[in-house]
Amino acid sequence: MSSRGRPRNFSREEALASAMRLFWDKGYDNTSLTDLTQAMGLKPPSLYAAFGxxxxxxxxxxxxxxxxxxxxxxxxxxxxxxxxxxxxxxLRRTAENFTRGGEPRGCMVVLSAPQMAGGDPEVCDALKVHRLEKQVALERRFERGVADGDLPEGTPCAAIAAYVASLQHGMSIEARDGATRETLMAIADCAAAGWDAMVAASIKPN
Structure with missing residues (x-):
């Protein structure tokens, strides 16, 4: 007699990790229920019972x-x-992370965004929240830099945070398209080389 529901040795965390790698590799829309149940080792009723x-x-x-x-x-x-x-x-850690062997290349959050345009609002909102959290973290770091005297007064912290986030997002796409780690490291080094001039140019005169 076949059993229904969760497998006896069901591990929610392991199943979730399998789903994460699948979504990361294929994207949300391109990942089917069959893909998920096979990767997670679950039947559809068990998947829905565990994750909704x-x-x-x-x-x-x-x-x-x-x-x-x-x-x-x-x-x-x-x-x-x-x-x-x-x-x-x-950015150098980004280059290393996005080109690791044995994992999908690029950032799961960034790569999922374009295909979700006009898609499930709940999913779109969750992706937006994750992206904004990181951008806000950058902005707060630059504000601290201004307070510490590391960055000049008048530095547009929000704009520079958006600039750095955009660089990182672009590196994700480059990685997925096959860019080497050396290429991404060069992007990081170029950003650092031009940092002082970029900050100075971004400050509007009074």
Missing amino acids: SKAQLFIEAVDLYGRTDGAGIWDELETAPTAKAAVHDL
Whole structure:
């Protein structure tokens, strides 16, 4: 007699990690229920009982990505001695993270965004929140740089945070398109080389 429901050795965290890698690799729309049940080792009733829906599963997977695979990129943001050093470290860690062997290339959050345009509002909102959280973290770091005298008064912290986030998003797309780690490292180094001039040029005269 066949059993229904969750497998006896069901591990929610392991199943979620499998779903995360699948969504990261294929994207939300291109990942079918069959793909998920096969990767997670669950039958559809068990998947829905554990995670509610495909959208809710994806949102949990994005959160897991932010706490695990995507987290190390940001380790030195607050501890780097200067804003410039923080950005250089962030982008070099980005280059390393986005080109690791054995994992999908690029950022799960960034790569999921374009295909979700006009899609499930709950999923779109969750992706937007994750992106904005990181951009706000950059803005706060630059505001601290101004307060510490590391960045000049009048530095447009929000605009520079958006600029750095845009660089990082572009690196994600480059990585998915096959860019080498060396190419992405060069992008990080170029950003650092032009940092002082960029900051100076961004300050509007009184």
